Amino acid sequence: MACSIARTLDVIGEPWSPLILRDVWVGMSRFEQLQADLGISRKVLTERLNHLVEQGVLERHPYDQRPRYEYVLTRKGLELVDLLMVMKGWGDRWLAGEAGPPVLYRHHACGKIADVELRCDHCGEPMRAGDVDLLPGPGVAGSAT
Amino acid sequence: MACSIARTLDVIGEPWSPLILRDVWVGMSRFEQLQADLGISRKVLTERLNHLVEQGVLERHPYDQRPRYEYVLTRKGLELVDLLMVMKGWGDRWLAGEAGPPVLYRHHACGKIADVELRCDHCGEPMRAGDVDLLPGPGVAGSAT
């Protein structure tokens, strides 16, 4: 499908994949840790890790003479974590309820507890769902060239 | 799970849900349209639409005397589209290839073709996966109160 959303979902749209990425991001990088933390079946965890490695989102590094491996985010994978940060923001706003957010971000640049905000990479003003028109781009299905 | 990412995935993490949201966002709001455009089975489309309505992401509005309905985004749903915009950005950057992005955004505020960028809602500086520390928040599992 000529849709960047659908393509992105082909990479991390399967059940568990975003949670695996989150865990790897916060430092849970080994098979046993992931399995124990998520409660995912070992079979599916194997499938997901292989898929994420194939897609260039994770890399598999040995960390011992023995056959022991840990998974680390590539640059491509780290940029996917942006997505998780936006997810966290939405969940905090709409689903956290009375108790408030379970996790907070402290921004290195200003040192404050903060959340992400979407802005235009051209003018810097806020840019959200209601602030844009959609136009066909060069990669649209059926375009010339 | 006391994790806003997991909670958000409970709302739109099922297969097809993000694509349904995208279609509704761009104006494909009726059952038959969605079914034809996505190629999703009617059974699953029914389940997903019901779930999204239950979660307050979509509303079901009659548009005729006959039993005909269209689905529209609530405010909660519109904010979820932010997530889709970030997904599109990642897909454009990492998966679009030679052809380039299939869709472009024109930002109302500046009139330019642009993409979203994540910034700190406190200081306005870029805020991405590598720019934050994680701290336990008030809603963390096992917190006092």
Add this chain to the structure above:
DNA sequence: CTGCTACAGTCTCTTAAAGGAACTCAAGGA
């Protein structure tokens, strides 16, 4: 050197979800 343990997976079997395609139902319209 032998046996024990830990990590990182496979394998197999059962249960749940998705796909496909036909069927239902209400209300206009020819």
Add this chain to the structure above:
DNA sequence: TCCTTGAGTTCCTTTAAGAGACTGTAGCAG
């Protein structure tokens, strides 16, 4: 009166997920 359309249901087949036991490698304790 019958036909058509939109919005689902129902039933059956195929695929994916879950649970849990099994394998294999290499260090280490005795």
